[in-house]
Amino acid sequence: MSWADGLSLEERFRQGDDNALLEMYQRFAGPMYVTALNQLGDREQAADTVQRAFIQAWRARDTFDTERALKPWLYAIIRRAAVDTYRRERRTASEVSLDRIEDLSTDGPSMDRIWRSWQVREALEQLSPEERDVLRLAYYENLSQSEIATQLGLALGTVKSRTLRAQRRLARLLPHLRESSQSVPSFA
Secondary structure: OOOOOOOOOHHHHHHHHHHHHHHHHHHHHHHHHHHHHHHOOOOHHHHHHHHHHHHHHHHOHOOOOOOOOOOHHHHHHHHHHHHHHHHHHHOOOOOOOHHHHHHHOOOOHHHHHHHHHHHHHHHOOOHHHHHHHHHHHHHHHHOOHHHHHHHHOOHHHHHHHHHHHHHEEEEEEOOHHHHHHOOOOOOO
C-alpha cells in the first residue's frame, strides 16, 4: 500500500510522507513567497523565509490537525517566519535606516490585504484561461471590452459573456471576501 492510497494530502503530510511535502511546496510556495516578499520587501530574504517556513512546518507536522486546511496553517507559519526574519535582519544590520522601518510599519500592505490577494489569486486559478484573460485585460491592463475584443480577436458579445461568467464565478468562490469588507467591489 502506497502513501497516497486513500489518504489526504494533510494526512500524508502529518505521517511524514516526503511526496506530500513536495506537493505542498509546489502548491503553496508561490503564495507564501508573495506574502513574505510583501512583508520584507526583499526577494532573497523572502525566498529564504519560505524555505525556513517549510522546514518549520515539517518539524511541526505532528501538531497539525488533519481536520483543518493546510493553507491557513502554512500562512500563519510564513507570517511568523517573515516577522522573525525582519527582526533578525534588523538586529544584525550595522545601520538600519529609520525611513525604511517607518515605511514598513506605516505604508506596507496589511496582513489582511495580503491574505485577500492570496485568496483572489487562488480563485482566479480556478477560472478557465479564457475567463482569466478577459479579467486580466480588464482589471490589470485597464482595457475596455471593445479593446479586449480587438486584442483577443473575439466578438464583443463573447467578451461580455466571458467577463460576466468570470465575475459570477469569482463571486461564488469569494463570498467570504465580499461579506468581510465594504471595499471589495461587487462582482455580480
